[in-house]
Amino acid sequence: MITKLALLATGCALALTAQAQAQELPARVKDAGKVTIANQPNYPPMEYKDPATNELKGLDIDLAMALAKQLGVTVAWADIGFEQMVSSLATGRVDLIHSGMSDLPKRRDNLDFVDYMKSGAQFYTTEANKDLYKSPIDFCGKTVGMSRRTSFPDEAAKWSAKNCEGAGKPALVVVGTEGSADARTQLKQGRLDGAVQGSETLPYLVALETGSYQVVGEPFTAVFQGMGFAKKDTELRDAYAGALKALMASGEYKTIFAKYGLEGAMLDGIMINGEAVK
Structure with missing residues (x-):
């Protein structure tokens, strides 16, 4: 009662x-x-x-x-x-x-x-390239795509200034895409070496397209x-x-x-x- x-x-x-x-x-x-x-x-x-x-x-x-x-x-x-x-x-x-x-x-x-x-923003690449990009620093000098409508391009550029140029490495080549789906398409086509998405979406993406993507490192921003x-x-x-x-x-x-x-x-x-x- x-x-x-x-x-x-x-x-x-x-x-x-x-x-x-x-x-x-x-x-x-x-x-x-x-x-x-x-x-x-x-x-x-x-x-x-x-x-x-x-x-x-x-x-x-x-x-x-x-x-x-x-x-x-x-x-x-x-x-x-x-x-x-x-x-x-x-x-x-x-x-x-x-x-x-x-x-x-x-x-x-x-x-x-x-x-x-x-x-948080997080790097990922294709499963085929997982041995080339084992940590975020491996993307220095490489072409990485992300939605231009988000804060990711600015955040990636700041990350690059500190972790790539700041360490004497070539800068990250940031490519603003039409959205996260466009970044994934270009990644699959080999036009990008890596991509950036929100950390909350990547587990879903990896599970949805088994054997397609590999998350690289931890989120490099916290928002x-x-x-x-x-x-x-x-x-x-x-x-x-x-x-x-x-x-x-x-x-x-x-x-x-x-x-x-x-x-x-x-x-x-x-x-x-x-x-x-x-």
Whole structure:
């Protein structure tokens, strides 16, 4: 009986929390009963479309749906190119961005981030070239591709300045590609010696295409990924922070990350713009 009462009390508390968060939503969101989220589904396992059903899937998708449910709203997805996401948010076309976006200081001029996971840039190559590139330093002087829409080209150049040029070795030749899929295609074609992707995606990629790729070394950056909100939209930002805190407390946050084998990318608490908050 005590256990049942305790469970009932917990359920009531969560319901009250959800109601309180719904009250904190901006009037436009409450009136619409939905949030419009910018997402480009080309970054598995974070976001992608099932080729058989065309259904959106991925960690970001599952987390976004759980957060919306916690807030008592539905989700309308807006498939928007990564480079247009910030402008779409500024013009009100979308309410937030949830699409594998890194919380970088330079982006905070226009956005506030509710961080939800750890990430990092990591080198990889083809399985056929694994003996040529056993450590990241082996890529010095070699051609390495990565999505030009991300922070990876700048981060790779900084890594090269310290670890290649700084050690008297030739610089990394950074090639900005049209996306991570384009980098993989060029890598398979032999036009690239290596590539860079987020560390959260590589285990999925290696498992999906068995015998195709080899991860090289550890991530050479450490960043947070976050949901992006307009600077003026603090009400929605804080409502999402509260909803994420509730998912962490209930265990649903961990369940979602475990589904994709990314427990190591979880955060211990709520962070806004890289800073811990209560």
